Amino acid sequence: MAKRVCRYVCAFIFLIIGLALIFLSLFLLPVLRDAFVNKSLHSDAVLKEGSVAFKEWKSPGSAVYYVISVYNVTNADNVMNTKAKPNVTELGPYYYREHKNKTNVTFTDNGKVVKYKLHDMYVFDRTKTASHLDPDKDLITCLNVPYMAVVDQYIKGKLNYVELLGLKALAKDPSVFIKHTVTELVWGYQDSLTEFLHKDNKLPSSTFGLFANDSSADWTSYSSVRTGIDDLNSVGQFVSWRGKNSLSYWNGTYANMINGTDGTFFHPHLHNQEDVVVFVDSLYRSTNLTHQANVSQYSISLYRYVIPKWELQNRTVYSANSMWYANWFWGLLNLSAPLSAPVFMSKPHFLDADPEFLTNVTGMKNPEAEQDDTMMDAEPLTGFVFNVHKRLQVNVRLQQHSTTLNALGVSNVRDTLVPVAYIDQTASANKTTCDEFRDKVYKPIEIVNDVRWGLVGLGGAMTAVSVILLGYWMFRSRKRGYEPLSSLPRLSTQDV
Template identity: 30%
Template sequence: MGKTTGCFTCILVVGVVLAVLGAVMFPVVKYLIHSEVVQQTMLENGTMGYGLWQDPPADVSMQFWVWNLTNPAEVKKGKKPFLVQRGPYTYRESMPKQNITPNNNGTVSYVTEKSYVLDLNNSIGDPHKDRFTTINIPLMTFAHKITVMDLPAFLKPLLLDLLRIEDAFPSHTVHEMIWGYPDELVKLAYENGLAPFPEFGVFVNRNNSNDGLFNVYSGVNQENTDKINHISRWKGQSELSFWSTAESNMINGTDGSYNQPFFDKKKPLYVFSSDICRSIIAVYEKETSVRDMPTWRYVGPPEAFANATAYPPNVGFCTPNASYCLPSGLLNVSNCQFGAPIVMSLPHFLYCDPKEVIDLVIGLTPNKEEHQTFFDVEPMTGGPLNVAKRLQINVVIQPYENIPDISKVAKFFLPIIWLNESAHITVDGADELKTNVETPILLTTIGKWSVLGFGSLLVILSIIVLTALWIRKPQDSQVDNSINDGDISTATPNGNPTSDRSQLIR
């Protein structure tokens, strides 16, 4: 009995020690995991995060859909445009960061070199052969500039003469509209310093190029790791100059290719887009999964492009002032698009004002699942594992009396092209992330729960056994006393018991 009690007492002590050790492991392991993830996500050569940031292991593509205007003759007379979507025309995209330079102030500088290669296998049609009809964007641009700009005396009549003979609704191949084509108006403007390139295209000179020098926080030797990869400067500037308020001109967040670790569902995600020259907010929507890894989906909310009436903080995006606010869902980017009357929206005018935007054209069917922008983020490391950045390029259409082809058009916003820049982590990239992050976390989680669970089990079993032994001990003592102190009886020959004392007397 004594040996059994001692044995289970020792087991109880061991169980208590293991249970306490397991409980202590929870905050210790959490701290160690946090420290290791921070170290591995810093933008320093040799870390896991640096490799994912420098050249993301993802399948990246750019898809274009064009809007074919089927009734240009009627539009010239003031009728609604009837539009038919064509595409997608898909390009494989490469976007490695180059000229990476660490700075003494805790930032790193780089440019992202983007290149595009046509992927006919994932395209509907051939952009070199397929043609579509739309507005003559250079014509609308210089019709607008003649009205609002003080041009040199010799240049204005030359531009007007060209505008009057230009076809307001020409047809071009998809390739020409995206990557550029010769245009007399643009050539004349370029020669006089009014256009950046001698050709026109919505992505002209964008292949094998970059969108400027970025400076971002590296997280190295910095207490605040929430700013890893957040933009400090773009093209040497810490703020923008396109908008009318200081808040709107702030450069917030990252470039969308990499985020800080340890996401908080309650906090929004900010992404700066050079395409629209501003930062966009994204908010948590739901839990998702990418290649068997849990992720959180962040989406651009309706108020991102809402006008100042619907969402007052957006008043700064009304340019040149609040009197020039566009309807909800549209963003005037003419200031960062060389004065062209370009407005951006989500595809199919998603979240746009129905009466002032969507109902003025025929053929668009906005759908949240197909047309919203989203980021599926691994919350521990902040890695974007599945991304779809979607935008639509539109032109402001309005009549100009001096130009016959457009003197009678109605005022509306004409969709030209919408695009989807998507990135999905590769199998190898997902395996690397699992090996470096998920597997160690899983093993340490199993370890701390195992130690706590095994220790607790030993404590419970030991207490049960020791309690049973304690309850049984008094009963055994009573039996022993009855044997030692009670009468010892023997049987008589006739089977009746008799005491030893009676036998002695006889």
């Protein structure tokens, strides 16, 4: 009898241990794992000295390139005199290595905010650019953008006829089209017209270029972002940009807000149903990115985010975009307010734009989403961005307007957009970086998960063995006529 009781007791203990292991594995270990992950994120995903995020934010580990292609207009005379469609040929791509240097980094508000000055510099990469391309020698014909700014100001009534003639006299080349090297067009040139317009507060700089290299504005003004130590969801969010807490270019408080991160990373624990927000300094505004697909890079699962089409709709289709003066065709971002020139951004080759723009230009290839769309691939657990292609095309509006003696030079032109250049600001984590990330972030989680499911298996096996043995012994007891354990006499305190 004692032997049989001992057998049952051991089986019950075995059963309880098995159930306990299953409970521990399914309910307690995930809590401990998540606590470990959150502790790690608070250590490495916030902006503080020594964290992984701070190191990447201050000086990106992956090489960042500006890949630039320009459009050369081959029939400028016909465009000006016969309303011909611009015919363009593409030159490029020209590769420039981007070097970001954040200086004067200072933590404020008890470590909740970090402020800094940003220095952007771009260095031509001869090794990546085709040998027949030389940006210092390659000449292109393109719209004279500073002069187009003067034309735009006159058409809008901000200049009178006498002022127009005076500005034309100041211009180095007062024609609608102008020739420049790729370097001059991309990084800037100076002439008497741009100098005068800058002094008269009609242009933001005395030098005109599509992009700024070694910008003094960034050296002299502080920007600031949230560190995330008090709220992980706020990490990297802009507080101010170039000394401004809000902008003044757009129509309304919301449009002038400086929201989002700079795109280096997002907040941890991303969900594929949520949009993320980035502040794009080259567009002078914040924009939403929406989840498009799940992708992977060197076995790291990533969320791919793209610009939603509604961000590029005009106000007749999406009324909220009237805040950003989306008054023309769809597929454009109107930058005439911040740049004081009729500049419109689109996706390269007018991807997702009104087909009229593509039909009004000859020589341009058809758009391809894989090559022309902006995309950012972020790892959902940490919010770190592993792959990015920020693709934008610069276009300038050529407006037909009749004046005395064709003073503007645009009496016989077609009212259309003329593409000038497009860029792909790109960076991608290499295999070494991805391997290090997996070892540091994924491997501890994988070990915990392996232990968890191992314990589930062990607990399940112990439970199954216990149930089988108890069932077998109870079956044998009944078959041999033994009384079940429940019918055995129980000891009381009086029997002791």
